[in-house]
Amino acid sequence: MKAKLTKKTKLTKDMFLLSFKSDTKLKYKAGQHIVVSFIHEGKETLRPYSFYSEPSTSPNFELLIKKYSPGIGSVYMTSLKVGDEIKIVKIKGNLYLRNKRKKNIFLSTGTGVVPMVSMIRTLSNKKSELYFGCRYKEDIISFMEIKQKVSKINVIISKPKKNWSGSKGYVQDNIKTFDKNSDYYICGVPKMVIETEKKLLSKGVPIKNIHIEGWEKFDKEVDLIHKFGRLNKLTNYFVNKLFKHA
Ligand SMILES: Cc1cc2nc3c(=O)[nH]c(=O)nc-3n(C[C@H](O)[C@H](O)[C@H](O)COP(=O)(O)OP(=O)(O)OC[C@H]3O[C@@H](n4cnc5c(N)ncnc54)[C@H](O)[C@@H]3O)c2cc1C
CATH class of the missing domain: 3.40.50.80 (Nucleotide-binding domain of ferredoxin-NADP reductase (FNR) module)
Structure with missing residues (x-):
């Protein structure tokens, strides 16, 4: 799966809100995360990032990323420019809402x-x-x-x-x-x-x-x-x- 960056907003000194549109509708539960694949120093590198958006907005979705210097994944993600694409290899995670009606x-x-x-x-x-x-x-x-x-x-x-x-x-x-x-x-x-x-x-x-x-x-x-x-x-x-x- 691929997703294109459509908007990038700096929220604090090191937090970025990234908006994407994926090439297919992503099926996920609120609370789960994607695994992003990218090449770092010639090697495939994977990093998980949670959805900040809710599933009903798919194929549009949002991520909120904190930049660690010199973090490999966070620098890669926060350096993306509008129009750049990311590769998503997996959607997973045990942290998802069990019961909406509960407190x-x-x-x-x-x-x-x-x-x-x-x-x-x-x-x-x-x-x-x-x-x-x-x-x-x-x-x-x-x-x-x-x-x-x-x-x-x-x-x-x-x-x-x-x-x-x-x-x-x-x-x-x-x-x-x-x-x-x-x-x-x-x-x-x-x-x-x-x-x-x-x-x-x-x-x-x-x-x-x-x-x-x-x-x-x-x-x-x-x-x-x-x-x-x-x-x-x-x-x-x-x-x-x-x-x-x-
Ligand atoms: C299930 C899951 C979901 C995640 N969702 C998000 C998300 O929504 N947004 C987000 O920003 N991150 C999220 N993360 C963290 C993310 O995957 C990376 O670990 C983070 O971006 C740092 O990776 P890096 O490659 O930049 O740092 P690395 O290159 O791996 O490390 C670089 C330096 O940064 C330090 N560092 C890395 N992570 C932290 C940390 N959390 N606190 C303090 N120091 C740190 C390391 O100790 C190291 O010195 C998630 C992680 C998991 C497991």
């Missing part, structure tokens, strides 16, 4: 908010809540388009300046709703995903109601911990040993 709690940091926005766009009952954590006030993106779709948007800053009067610290320490019947979606850097899942489990949220996606290089670690079921010291010990963090 859903979306917990994210950084670009982990991208699949959350995609899922929220498909909601209509205004019961759900979004938590978004980032380091600085300057990293906050506008949530205008989804404000009407959720009951609350909680923004948490981990490195606030003196003039920040909102929530501070980490997402997992600012969760206000622990509801055994709600579905919880977590996406962000692995440490946040692991810590947040741990917190929810300790508050009695059933593991079947927790849906996660860990980004960066420790994906496997996050997956393993989740699949092992309830976290305990032994699980942590073996997972840490396996990934040499112990």
Whole structure:
């Protein structure tokens, strides 16, 4: 599959909203991601990027990309010009909306908010809540388009300046709703995903109601911990040993 860049907007100092039109209608669930293939130093390179848009807009879709310097994929994506094409080799992902009618709690940091926005766009009952954590006030993106779709948007800053009067610290320490019947979606850097899942489990949220996606290089670690079921010291010990963090 191929998709052409139709619009590029810089949202913050390093976040870009990219609009594409694909050559065929893309079939995906809100919250899933594409795998983009490109050539880097003569080798095929793959990077996953979540849909920021909702499926009904296909073949038009949006991605929100954070540029890491000198990141290979993020520099490739954010250097694209209107009219350039990308190659999509796969659409996949376990993070997708399970039940639209429930109260859903979306917990994210950084670009982990991208699949959350995609899922929220498909909601209509205004019961759900979004938590978004980032380091600085300057990293906050506008949530205008989804404000009407959720009951609350909680923004948490981990490195606030003196003039920040909102929530501070980490997402997992600012969760206000622990509801055994709600579905919880977590996406962000692995440490946040692991810590947040741990917190929810300790508050009695059933593991079947927790849906996660860990980004960066420790994906496997996050997956393993989740699949092992309830976290305990032994699980942590073996997972840490396996990934040499112990
Ligand atoms: C399922 C999934 C969905 C994703 N969706 C999105 C998305 O919607 N938008 C988006 O921007 N990214 C998303 N990512 C992350 C994306 O795939 C790349 O990992 C990211 O663009 C960095 O790749 P890179 O090639 O630029 O960096 P690399 O060349 O792989 O790394 C370059 C440097 O950047 C650092 N780095 C890379 N990623 C991070 C990070 N997350 N935090 C801190 N430092 C980092 C590395 O440690 C390294 O030093 C997703 C990842 C997954 C697994």
